[in-house]
Amino acid sequence: MCGVFGAWSPSGRKVLEDVYLGLYALQHRGQESAGVAWINREGGISSRKGMGLVHLALDQATLAAEQTSCAIGHVRYSTAGGSEISNAQPLTASTSRASLAVAHNGNITNALGIKLLLQNRGAIFHSGTDTEVILHLMAHQPHKEPIDALIDSLVRLRGAWSLAMLVGQNLVAARDPWGFRPLVIGKRDDVYYVSSETCALNLVGASVVREVAPGEVVTFGPDGMDCLPLPVEVKRHFACSFEYVYFARPDSVIDGRSVYQVRKTLGKKLALRSPCPEADLVTGMPDSGTIASLGYAEESAAPYEQTVVRNRYVGRTFIEPTRRVRELGVRIKLNPITEVLTGRKVVVVDDSIVRGTTCQRMISMIRDCGASQVHVRISSPPVRFPCYYGIDTPSRGELAAARMNLTQLGTEVGADSLAYLTEEDLVESIGLPRECICTACFSGNYMEGGEENEPEL
Numbered sequence: 334m335c336g337v338f339g340a341w342s343p344s345g346r347k348v349l350e351d352v353y354l355g356l357y358a359l360q361h362r363g364q365e366s367a368g369v370a371w372i373n374r375e376g377g378i379s380s381r382k383g384m385g386l387v388h389l390a391l392d393q394a395t396l397a398a399e400q401t402s403c404a405i406g407h408v409r410y411s412t413a414g415g416s417e418i419s420n421a422q423p424l425t426a427s428t429s430r431a432s433l434a435v436a437h438n439g440n441i442t443n444a445l446g447i448k449l450l451l452q453n454r455g456a457i458f459h460s461g462t463d464t465e466v467i468l469h470l471m472a473h474q475p476h477k478e479p480i481d482a483l484i485d486s487l488v489r490l491r492g493a494w495s496l497a498m499l500v501g502q503n504l505v506a507a508r509d510p511w512g513f514r515p516l517v518i519g520k521r522d523d524v525y526y527v528s529s530e531t532c533a534l535n536l537v538g539a540s541v542v543r544e545v546a547p548g549e550v551v552t553f554g555p556d557g558m559d560c561l562p563l564p565v566e567v568k569r570h571f572a573c574s575f576e577y578v579y580f581a582r583p584d585s586v587i588d589g590r591s592v593y594q595v596r597k598t599l600g601k602k603l604a605l606r607s608p609c610p611e612a613d614l615v616t617g618m619p620d621s622g623t624i625a626s627l628g629y630a631e632e633s634a635a636p637y638e639q640t641v642v643r644n645r646y647v648g649r650t651f652i653e654p655t656r657r658v659r660e661l662g663v664r665i666k667l668n669p670i671t672e673v674l675t676g677r678k679v680v681v682v683d684d685s686i687v688r689g690t691t692c693q694r695m696i697s698m699i700r701d702c703g704a705s706q707v708h709v710r711i712s713s714p715p716v717r718f719p720c721y722y723g724i725d726t727p728s729r730g731e732l733a734a735a736r737m738n739l740t741q742l743g744t745e746v747g748a749d750s751l752a753y754l755t756e757e758d759l760v761e762s763i764g765l766p767r768e769c770i771c772t773a774c775f776s777g778n779y780m781e782g783g784e785e786n787e788p789e790l
Contacts, residue, residue, distance in 0.1 A: 334410040334580055334723060335422075335438040336362035337516070339497035339527040340537075341504035341553040342402040346524055350397035351537045352406040355526070356387045358533035361582055362438070363410035366421035367391055370434035370499055371404035378432040378499055382421040390421075403504050403553075405497040407436035411725065420460045423499075426468040431479040431501035433471060437464040438514045438529055439493030439723040447489065467496075480561070483507070484550060488565050492780075493573075493722035495545070497527050503554035510563055511571040511780060512547030513722045513771060515587045525553050530585040544588065571771035571780055575724065577763050578713045579621055579684045590764055593624060598762040599712040599754060600628025600682060607752030608633060609680045609708045618683040618695060619643040619667065625712035626682035635680060640673045640699070663694040675703035682710045687726065689733035689746055696747040709748040714756045714775040715739075726774060 336359030340348035352369055367390035368382030379399075383390030387408060407422040423434040441447075444463035447470065452458070456469045470486035477485065479500045487494075493513035498505040506527035508516045519526040519539035526539050534541060545551055547570055550561040573580070576587055583593040603625065612635040617626030619641050630637035644666055679699060686692050696707050715734030719726045729735045733742055743751035756775055760767050773779045 334362045336408040336529040337436040337438050337495060337497040338533055339405040339504050339506065340524055342524045344523050345402045347400060348524060349399045349401050349404045350393065352404045353391060353393050353396050354536050355528055355533040356406045356408050358536040359408050359529055360387055362529060363408035365411055365416045366409040368421050368423055369396060369404060369406040370423040370425055371399060371401040372499060372502060374400060378425050378434050380423060380425050380434065382418065384418055403499065405434060405436050405499055420462045422464060424460060424464055424468060426472065428472045429475045433468055434499040435464055435467055436497045438495045440721060441466060441490050441494055442492030442721050480552060484561065484563060488563055495529065503552045505550065505552050506545050507550045508545045508547055510548035510565045510567045513571050513573055515576060516545040518542040518545060518551065525558065530581055532582045532585045570769040572765060572769055574759060574763060574770050574772050575774060583624055588765060595762055596624040597628035600625035601632040602758040602762055603710050603712050603754050604629040604632035606754060606758060607710055611678055612680045612708060613677040614638040615680045615682065616640040618681060622683035625684065629680065629682050629710060638673050641667050641669050643667055663691060667695065669698050669702045671702040674699055677704055678706040679704045680708045680710055682712060685713050685716050686711060686733055687716055688731055693746040706749045708750045709746065711753045713754055713759060715753050716774050718774050718777040720774045
């Protein structure tokens with residue numbers, strides 16, 4: 334996942350507080366660390382990073398006082414490299430031609446091969462992230478202009494990368510040729526923004542200009558805005574379907590599709606595909622299944638009811654593996670309402686089942702509150718394959734739907750019945766051409782050659 338945000342003002346307006354606020358809006362994309370980097374008064378790059386949520390990792394008042402008109406930021410969800418400060422982004426570096434900073438959403442699948450080749454040439458890596466290979470590739474091309482060195486570096490990468498960068502005096506946005514992860518351009522007055530999602534543009538009062546196209550590098554700097562295509566031809570695009578199912582905030586728009594409307598449509602199609610006429614009510618697993626459950630209820634005869642309350646003040650760092658906390662389990666974050674559930678036949682809608690443990694505990698809690706039947710409906714196909722493009726999914730052996738058939742999995746989680754959405758319904762709900770959508774975690778159809786190809790350096 335991860336979230337990136339950047340801002341540039343040609344008139345010299347201060348933008349660092351806007352970047353802080355943009356990261357706040359993208360907090361759902363990463364909670365492990367947060368950081369910002371900006372062009373300072375001397376023309377170099379300064380940065381601040383910290384572990385945890387945005388408001389804990391960064392001081393808003395300090396950033397608001399910085400006089401900078403070009404800055405980027407990042408919230409991290411680790412897929413390559415552990416959760417430690419050395420891996421927090423943006424990563425910064427200085428070459429003989431320019432100062433650099435990079436914030437990355439995605440996963441570079443051939444990063445290890447590139448890293449080994451560069452280390453054989455004397456490169457020293459200071460983090461465990463795949464992102465750092467971009468900086469080293471650029472540094473190994475001192476004879477080229479920095480933007481040319483960036484483009485030459487990007488064409489050597491495989492996998493997923495949506496980037497917000499500082500290159501010299503420029504803000505740069507770049508997206509891989511396959512278009513795995515979203516990246517959008519916004520504008521407010523004379524300030525341009527780049528963001529992982531449109532919801533962050535809304536927060537800073539910016540309007541959407543357009544998406545960064547797959548395989549496009551967009552620069553903002555002293556010479557204005559410029560758009561450069563990467564010299565790479567691909568057979569198809571791979572926009573992540575799971576962005577619509579779970580990752581993106583429901584108030585965002587991706588590729589012209591409202592995430593909220595897509596999720597509601599997923600629920601409606603699920604109700605048509607797998608009805609439960611005996612149900613007394615429909616509810617959603619908070620918060621990931623809520624919108625799909627509204628669609629399911631709208632399409633079925635059963636009303637929607639909120640049956641589970643989420644404690645919104647419980648952060649990820651709160652839960653420590655003490656004996657008492659293990660006993661409480663999921664109740665620390667979620668608590669069912671007994672008065673609504675007693676004696677009722679319930680349809681529970683969720684976005685997915687990964688390992689199955691959370692679903693199992695939730696169903697057990699609902700039964701303990703007196704529900705007579707619990708029918709589980711999932712608003713996506715079974716997750717049977719790991720993702721290599723920016724999601725920290727388990728190995729296939731840990732994925733519940735890969736280890737068990739539908740009947741076994743239903744018994745495992747304790748459901749009276751279990752049903753999933755089909756891949757066809759998912760694609761139809763998103764509304765993009767089939768050849769533009771990645772469903773690898775459901776189908777196992779990965780980008781051709783995306784993990785094996787190593788570049789010639």
